[in-house]
Amino acid sequence: xxxxxxxxxxxxxxxxxxxxxxxxxxxxxxxxxxxxxxxxxxxxxxxxxxxxxxxxxxxxxxxxxxxxxxxxxxxxxxxxxxxxxxxxxxxxxxxxxxxxxxxxxxxxxxxxxxxxxxxxxxxxxxxxxxxxxxxxxxxxxxxxxxxxxxxxxxxxxxxxxxxxxxxxxxxxxxxxxxxxxxxxxxxxxxxxxxxxxxxxxxxxxxxxxxxxxxxxxxxxxxxxxxxxxxxxxxxxxxxxxxxxxxxxxxxxxxxxxxxxxxxxxxxxxxxxxxxxxxxxxxxx
Ligand SMILES: Nc1ncnc2c1ncn2[C@@H]1O[C@H](COP(=O)(O)OP(=O)(O)OP(=O)(O)O)[C@@H](O)[C@H]1O
Ligand SMILES: [Mg+2]
Numbered sequence: 001x002x003x004x005x006x007x008x009x010x011x012x013x014x015x016x017x018x019x020x021x022x023x024x025x026x027x028x029x030x031x032x033x034x035x036x037x038x039x040x041x042x043x044x045x046x047x048x049x050x051x052x053x054x055x056x057x058x059x060x061x062x063x064x065x066x067x068x069x070x071x072x073x074x075x076x077x078x079x080x081x082x083x084x085x086x087x088x089x090x091x092x093x094x095x096x097x098x099x100x101x102x103x104x105x106x107x108x109x110x111x112x113x114x115x116x117x118x119x120x121x122x123x124x125x126x127x128x129x130x131x132x133x134x135x136x137x138x139x140x141x142x143x144x145x146x147x148x149x150x151x152x153x154x155x156x157x158x159x160x161x162x163x164x165x166x167x168x169x170x171x172x173x174x175x176x177x178x179x180x181x182x183x184x185x186x187x188x189x190x191x192x193x194x195x196x197x198x199x200x201x202x203x204x205x206x207x208x209x210x211x212x213x214x215x216x217x218x219x220x221x222x223x224x225x226x227x228x229x230x231x232x233x234x235x236x237x238x239x240x241x242x243x244x245x246x247x248x249x250x251x252x253x254x255x256x257x258x259x260x261x262x263x264x265x266x267x268x269x270x271x272x273x274x275x276x277x278x279x280x281x282x283x284x
Pocket of ligand 1 (some may be wrong): 038043061062063065066067068069070112236
């Protein structure tokens with residue numbers, strides 16, 4: 001088992017730029033020995049996971065294995081039973097309320113369910129985190145919200161629409177705009193392309209990849225979408241039996257002999273996605 005203390009940036013050290021692909025990559029989030037449960041039910045036990053700066057980490061696992069629970073536990077929304085979680089080098093159990101609020105400004109979240117407030121327009125939704133964490137004029141709030149809305153690939157006229165007037169793809173983009181509101185360093189996306197048609201999903205994937213490159217974002221993406229796993233994820237972690245079954249690039253997943261991973265990555269959907277990825281590579 002790896003020791004987090006050696007890899008995590010300590011508070012005294014300056015944060016280093018993205019070094020994805022190098023041996024000593026900076027760990028933005030380190031999870032060790034995590035145990036989470038509800039009542040008599042244990043959802044995860046002894047779970048270890050690192051998220052490196054600058055990477056797009058795809059997170060897979062069967063339905064109900066705890067992907068959303070892990071995300072919410074890292075965000076501090078679910079209480080863990082045991083283990084440590086370090087975020088930007090700080091143990092979240094050892095920081096003050098004020099420090100936690102500062103942390104919350106450094107991440108953005110696109111939740112699996114209830115992505116937007118239905119009574120607010122898209123622009124108001126995007127402004128919510130800014131109103132909560134920053135003090136700025138209405139003019140600036142408007143200006144920044146419009147920038148985020150465009151960044152997420154939405155037409156400016158979507159800003160004054162309510163979620164009920166938007167398509168599924170537009171809602172995901174609006175939720176992404178809100179996740180980007182505070183210029184986060186890391187975004188958590190819980191199944192961002194579920195419910196989108198394949199073209200909409202592919203466009204969303206391209207958007208994530210572009211944002212990751214241009215903003216230097218770190219992305220933690222829960223997904224069932226094989227195309228996303230092949231085309232945009234630098235690394236994949238698979239959750240099952242309450243722990244990480246395997247983690248690494250797609251090749252590691254394809255070589256795994258764990259029955260669930262084999263079934264998942266050697267199934268029909270995976271083979272189709274692999275074929276697409278090869279064709280896309282040949283076209284470049
Ligand atoms: N607040 C809660 N109280 C009790 N049980 C919960 C709670 N939240 C989640 N669970 C349970 O934890 C387990 C993991 O749920 P989770 O939503 O994380 O699954 P998931 O891997 O995200 O699944 P999916 O792919 O369907 O989204 C499920 O059995 C779920 O019923
Ligand atoms: Mg989920």
